[in-house]
Amino acid sequence: xxxxxxxxxxxxxxxxxxxxxxxxxxxxxxxxxxxxxxxxxxxxxxxxxxxxxxxxxxxxxxxxxxxxxxxxxxxxxxxxxxxxxxxxxxxxxxxxxxxxxxxxxxxxxxxxxxxxxxxxxxxxxxxxxxxxxxxxxxxxxxxxxxxxxxxxxxxxxxxxxxxxxxxxxxxxxxxxxxxxxxxxxxxxxxxxxxxxxxxxxxxxxxxxxxxxxxxxxxxxxxxxxxxxxxxxxxxxxxxxxxxxxxxxxxxxxxxxxxxxxxxxxxxxxxxxxxxxxxxx
Numbered sequence: 001x002x003x004x005x006x007x008x009x010x011x012x013x014x015x016x017x018x019x020x021x022x023x024x025x026x027x028x029x030x031x032x033x034x035x036x037x038x039x040x041x042x043x044x045x046x047x048x049x050x051x052x053x054x055x056x057x058x059x060x061x062x063x064x065x066x067x068x069x070x071x072x073x074x075x076x077x078x079x080x081x082x083x084x085x086x087x088x089x090x091x092x093x094x095x096x097x098x099x100x101x102x103x104x105x106x107x108x109x110x111x112x113x114x115x116x117x118x119x120x121x122x123x124x125x126x127x128x129x130x131x132x133x134x135x136x137x138x139x140x141x142x143x144x145x146x147x148x149x150x151x152x153x154x155x156x157x158x159x160x161x162x163x164x165x166x167x168x169x170x171x172x173x174x175x176x177x178x179x180x181x182x183x184x185x186x187x188x189x190x191x192x193x194x195x196x197x198x199x200x201x202x203x204x205x206x207x208x209x210x211x212x213x214x215x216x217x218x219x220x221x222x223x224x225x226x227x228x229x230x231x232x233x234x235x236x237x238x239x240x241x242x243x244x245x246x247x248x249x250x251x252x253x254x255x256x257x258x259x260x261x262x263x264x265x266x267x268x269x270x271x272x273x274x275x276x277x278x279x280x
Contacts, residue, residue, distance in 0.1 A: 005253055006120045006212055007091055009129055016048075022084060023050035024092045026104035027123070031187045031239060045133040047093065047119075047126060051082050051140060053104050055242070065267050066188075066240040067103075069154065072147035075111055079147075083140025089115045096124025096211040102245035106261070112148030118249075121211040155235050155262045157269065164198050164276075169233035171199040172226075174243045175266065182279030188239065191270035194277040196237065202226050204238065204246040219250050230256040237262040237269075 015021055025046045029036040042052045058078055060068040069075075084090065090113055094101040101118045108116045119126070127133075155163075163169040173195050178184045180201040182193035195201070206222055207213055214222075223230065234256060236244035241263045251259045269275055 005117060005249065007117045008120050009126055009131060012047075012091065012119065013131070018089075020088050022088045022090050023047050024053045024084065024090055024104060024108075025050040025094075025123075026053040026055060026092050026101050027094050028055045028100035028103070028242070030099060043136055045135055046138075047123070048132060048134040049138055050093075050134075051084065051138050053082070053084075053092070055100060055103055055107075058107070065264055067242055068263055069107070069241075072111060072149035075107070075149075076145050076147035079111075079145035080142050083143045084145060085143040086111075086113045086145045089117065091117050091119055093119035093122045093126075094211075096122030096126075098122065098208045098211050098213070098246060100242060102249040103242045106245040106248060110150055110153050112146065118212075125211055153260050155260050157262075157264055157275075160196065160235060160237070160262050160269070161275070163233075163235055164196050167198065169235050169260075170228060171196050171235050171237055171262070172202050172228055172244075172247055173199045173266075174202060174204040174236065174238035174247045176203050176205065177201055179239075180280075182277075186239070186266065186270060188267060191266060192277055194270070194279040195266075196269055197276050197278045199237065199278075200226050200228055202228065202247055204243040207246055207250045213250055213253060216253055220254055223251070223254070230254055233258040233260075235260050235262050237265045239265055240267045241265045 025042050027038050029038055039052060058070060060070040090108055092101045092104045105116050105118055163171060173180050179186060180195045207219060236247040238244040244261055248259050
């Protein structure tokens with residue numbers, strides 16, 4: 001199996017000698033597990049030839065907000081230093097929960113890479129099939145990478161405030177329902193409970209099964225049930241801009257074309273005292 005969005009482990013094995021394919025390990029610790037050393041986990045065992053795409057390190061550290069996109073020029077330099085070539089078929093994977101691979105997929109796609117896929121099942125699926133792993137780092141020669149970033153794919157707080165107030169776009173929040181509804185505290189300290197007024201809740205975990213997306217029929221039913229119109233503009237949001245990318249990936253597979261990301265997400269909105277908030 002090979003689609004524009006996912007490739008299977010057996011397909012990857014069949015193409016293991018293809019120099020036009022590059023593997024990217026995009027594992028990332030979920031909020032609450034920041035104590036984990038993901039680079040050390042990568043070095044302890046990764047797919048052969050895979051380089052480590054550190055989403056945290058590739059973020060903008062001039063802002064207190066987590067995982068915000070860095071400047072395109074800085075991203076391009078980091079990709080060149082990693083040896084990631086934008087003209088190759090890049091295959092991204094995570095632990096196998098489809099938590100962070102879509103964020104790496106989204107970052108690469110929106111910096112000008114045309115051919116990016118996600119490994120269905122991720123590392124967990126690879127290990128279940130008892131396929132080989134490699135230890136240590138993978139040093140590659142510096143590559144060509146020229147970022148061609150489209151700034152329109154990212155929405156700022158003012159854009160989201162306008163969409164919330166005027167209804168110019170649907171805001172789709174990927175957080176779990178108890179957090180969206182304000183029934184539990186946020187995992188990040190200092191954030192209020194609740195959601196952006198008018199937002200619709202499509203928890204990212206509801207879209208995923210065994211490290212890949214559910215069928216398009218199932219996905220379409222989920223979005224329809226939550227009141228999302230695929231033909232109208234959509235702004236995806238979550239806790240920090242990571243799992244919103246799962247929503248974006250699912251929407252793309254359904255043919256939705258006007259989908260953007262609120263990169264600040266609830267980490268920004270929920271920290272402010274001057275913004276409206278809804279709860280269930």
